[in-house]
Amino acid sequence: MWERVEHYSRLNGVSGDESAVREAIIEEVKAYCQYEVDALGNLICFKKGMVTPDKKLMLCAHMDEVGFIVTHITDGGMLKFTTVGGIDSRVVLGRAVNLYRTGTIGVIGTKAIHQQTEQERETVVKVEDMFIDIGASSREEAMNVVRPGDCAVFCTDYEEFGDGLLKGKALDDRLGCAVLVELIRSKLKFDMYFVFTTQEEVGLRGAKAAAYSVNPDFAVVVETTTAADLSGVSEQKQVCALGKGAVVGFMDRATIYDRELYALAYKLAVEKKITAQTKTMVAGGNDAGAIHTSRGGVRTIAVSVPSRYLHSGVCTVKKEDVKAVLKLVYELTETIL
Missing domain, CATH: 2.40.30.40 (Peptidase M42, domain 2)
Structure with missing residues (x-):
C-alpha cells in the first residue's frame, strides 16, 4: 500500500485538474469493478460483493489537492x-x-x-x-x-522519517484514495459504490454531483484532518493527534454526523481493537457536507487520518494511523448494511 501512497502523493492534481490522479486510480481498479467518469470528472466505481443489500453504501475520497x-x-x-x-x-x-x-x-x-x-x-x-x-x-x-x-x-519530497512518520504533498486526500483502492481490490461482503471526487478543496463540488447520481442511503467519507498536537498547544485545542488512530468526528463546520454511525464506529473500534479518537474541537469540513444533504438526505460518517501541517507542502502523518483508518473503514463496510 505504501508504494501506492507515494505514487499518488507525487501525482499533480489541483482542484479542477485531477485527470492524472483519476487515470492512475483507474489503472489500479479497472479489473475489480465497473466504473464511469461523470461530467465533473468524478470517478464512480461499483464493486460487486458477495451479497446485494437492500440499502446502498457509498465510500468517498477526493482526488484534488490545494x-x-x-x-x-x-x-x-x-x-x-x-x-x-x-x-x-x-x-x-x-x-x-x-x-x-x-x-x-x-x-x-x-x-x-x-x-x-x-x-x-x-x-x-x-x-x-x-x-x-x-x-x-x-x-x-x-x-x-x-x-x-x-x-x-x-515541490516537495515524499519521505519517511522518525518513528513511522511520512511526509509529502497532497496526502490530503491521496491517503483516502489509496484506502479506497485497497478496498476495491479486496474481497467485500456487500455490493457498494466507491467515489473519487473532484474539487473538494474549493467547495465540495464533485461530491455534490456524485452523491446526487449515486443516491446512496449511507456514506463513509475517508479523509485526512488537522492534527495540532504540537508544543505549546493545549490538549483541548489539538483537535486530534498522530499515533492515536483513526479520527471519527461527531461534528465539523460542514456536517453533524449520524449519531448511530458515530456510535457504531467506536463500538467496532473497541471490538476489533482498532485505535480510534475523536476531535476535541468543531473544526474543518469535508465532502460529507455535500453528501449528507443530497436528495432526501444521506446517513453519513467520516473516518480520517490525523495530519500535521495540512494544506502545506509537508503534510505529515503516522503510518499506524493510516492502517487504523483502513481497518475501521473495512469493518464499517461489513456492518453498516
Whole structure:
C-alpha cells in the first residue's frame, strides 16, 4: 500500500485538474469493478460483493489537492497567482513550486525585506503581493512555457522519517484514495459504490454531483484532518493527534454526523481493537457536507487520518494511523448494511 501512497502523493492534481490522479486510480481498479467518469470528472466505481443489500453504501475520497493558479504575467516575466483551496500565506513564501503542465519550476517571492516599509515587515505578506519567479526576463519569454490558468503545486519530497512518520504533498486526500483502492481490490461482503471526487478543496463540488447520481442511503467519507498536537498547544485545542488512530468526528463546520454511525464506529473500534479518537474541537469540513444533504438526505460518517501541517507542502502523518483508518473503514463496510 505504501508504494501506492507515494505514487499518488507525487501525482499533480489541483482542484479542477485531477485527470492524472483519476487515470492512475483507474489503472489500479479497472479489473475489480465497473466504473464511469461523470461530467465533473468524478470517478464512480461499483464493486460487486458477495451479497446485494437492500440499502446502498457509498465510500468517498477526493482526488484534488490545494495549489496555485496563474492569473497574470507581468512585463518583467513574473507570474501573479492566487491559491486554489485554503492555503495559509505563511506557508507559501520562499517555496519552490512546479507548474506541472510544462514541468516548469519556479520560486514564490515578494519584495525584498530591505525594500519593505516598517509596517510591511511587521505583517504577513499577502498572496496578492507575491509572485512566482521562473527565471524569465519578459512576458514573452515566460509565455513560452506558462500561460494564465496554469496550475502549480508545492515541490516537495515524499519521505519517511522518525518513528513511522511520512511526509509529502497532497496526502490530503491521496491517503483516502489509496484506502479506497485497497478496498476495491479486496474481497467485500456487500455490493457498494466507491467515489473519487473532484474539487473538494474549493467547495465540495464533485461530491455534490456524485452523491446526487449515486443516491446512496449511507456514506463513509475517508479523509485526512488537522492534527495540532504540537508544543505549546493545549490538549483541548489539538483537535486530534498522530499515533492515536483513526479520527471519527461527531461534528465539523460542514456536517453533524449520524449519531448511530458515530456510535457504531467506536463500538467496532473497541471490538476489533482498532485505535480510534475523536476531535476535541468543531473544526474543518469535508465532502460529507455535500453528501449528507443530497436528495432526501444521506446517513453519513467520516473516518480520517490525523495530519500535521495540512494544506502545506509537508503534510505529515503516522503510518499506524493510516492502517487504523483502513481497518475501521473495512469493518464499517461489513456492518453498516
